[in-house]
Amino acid sequence: MGTIHENIPFVDAATQDCITDEQAQFFLDNGFLVIRNVVVGEELALVQSEMQALYEKGAAGVDDNHDYMYGIGVKSGQQVFKRVEYVIEKSDPMKVLLGHPFVLRSVEKLQGRNFIATWDSMVLKAPNEGIVVPWHRDSAVPDGCTDPRPIFNVDFYLDEADMQTCLWVIPGSNKWSKEEAEKRCKDPGFSTDDAIPVPMQPGDVIFHNIEVLHGSPSGDGNPLRRTVYYEFRPGEIEAEFGPHTLEYLALKQHVLLDCIERRKRAPYAQGETPFAYSPAGAFAISSPKQPEKYRYAHEEYWRR
Numbered sequence: 001m002g003t004i005h006e007n008i009p010f011v012d013a014a015t016q017d018c019i020t021d022e023q024a025q026f027f028l029d030n031g032f033l034v035i036r037n038v039v040v041g042e043e044l045a046l047v048q049s050e051m052q053a054l055y056e057k058g059a060a061g062v063d064d065n066h067d068y069m070y071g072i073g074v075k076s077g078q079q080v081f082k083r084v085e086y087v088i089e090k091s092d093p094m095k096v097l098l099g100h101p102f103v104l105r106s107v108e109k110l111q112g113r114n115f116i117a118t119w120d121s122m123v124l125k126a127p128n129e130g131i132v133v134p135w136h137r138d139s140a141v142p143d144g145c146t147d148p149r150p151i152f153n154v155d156f157y158l159d160e161a162d163m164q165t166c167l168w169v170i171p172g173s174n175k176w177s178k179e180e181a182e183k184r185c186k187d188p189g190f191s192t193d194d195a196i197p198v199p200m201q202p203g204d205v206i207f208h209n210i211e212v213l214h215g216s217p218s219g220d221g222n223p224l225r226r227t228v229y230y231e232f233r234p235g236e237i238e239a240e241f242g243p244h245t246l247e248y249l250a251l252k253q254h255v256l257l258d259c260i261e262r263r264k265r266a267p268y269a270q271g272e273t274p275f276a277y278s279p280a281g282a283f284a285i286s287s288p289k290q291p292e293k294y295r296y297a298h299e300e301y302w303r304r
């Protein structure tokens with residue numbers, strides 16, 4: 001057995017094509033998994049520069065469609081850019097990134113072949129604003145759902161997150177009751193006795209279950225930290241419980257297929273084996289359609 005620290009798997013996308021059974025089990029048990037070297041070389045540089053442009057646009061307060069979100073900076077008391085939605089609509093390399101075969105093979109292993117790419121966002125820690133992200137769950141598994149497959153985010157780090165600024169997680173808290181989680185989230189400070197830090201390098205990825213408790217401290221004098229969140233859900237869970245309509249699921253499947261095709265054409269992805277998305281049954285796709293758009297606003301597709 002040993003402690004959680006001794007048991008944390010070292011997953012390196014440079015030396016494997018997909019997470020292993022053992023690594024998948026660690027993720028299911030603990031609610032998080034770190035994968036190193038997922039985005040490298042030319043792709044990393046390109047994604048960083050695209051998201052820098054988006055950061056600058058957001059920091060300048062240019063808002064189309066209310067996709068850019070702001071909070072009050074702890075240090076400056078000013079409006080500080082903290083999140084932007086629909087990043088794949090805003091950048092072609094982000095579409096190509098959605099087609100990443102290591103990520104998609106691993107998502108398929110955990111969620112099954114009918115998985116759906118739901119959210120695509122970028123979360124920011126503005127430089128020197130010391131914003132604390134309090135303990136939280138991203139959201140809850142839909143009420144009444146007993147399907148054990150995890151709903152999770154894939155967090156792509158574009159900047160280093162060191163011990164001072166990195167994400168902390170509470171291993172296994174994805175299995176806690178709602179009451180237990182709410183109690184722990186009332187923590188007014190940011191206590192870490194039961195938590196572990198997750199330091200990251202640019203290009204590394206965290207899979208984090210939407211129900212694992214996580215957050216980050218203020219990180220005094222922190223540098224800019226950009227993290228892209230791509231969320232995935234098993235199609236069967238979405239189909240039965242939402243929150244999106246069936247129409248949305250089909251539209252997003254065509255977006256995903258298109259992004260996989262784009263990746264096949266990307267010069268920097270030529271050395272890899274592309275992911276084959278092969279949904280079945282009610283999710284099967286008879287003929288791929290060119291997506292009309294890459295931004296299907298969630299609120300237009302909520303179920304009644």
Ligand SMILES: O=C(O)CCC(=O)C(=O)O
Binds near residue numbers: 133166167214215
């Ligand atoms: O990047 C971080 O430190 C945490 C951000 C986060 O968990 C969120 O925005 O949901």
Ligand SMILES: [Fe+2]
Binds near residue numbers: 214
């Ligand atoms: Fe979160």
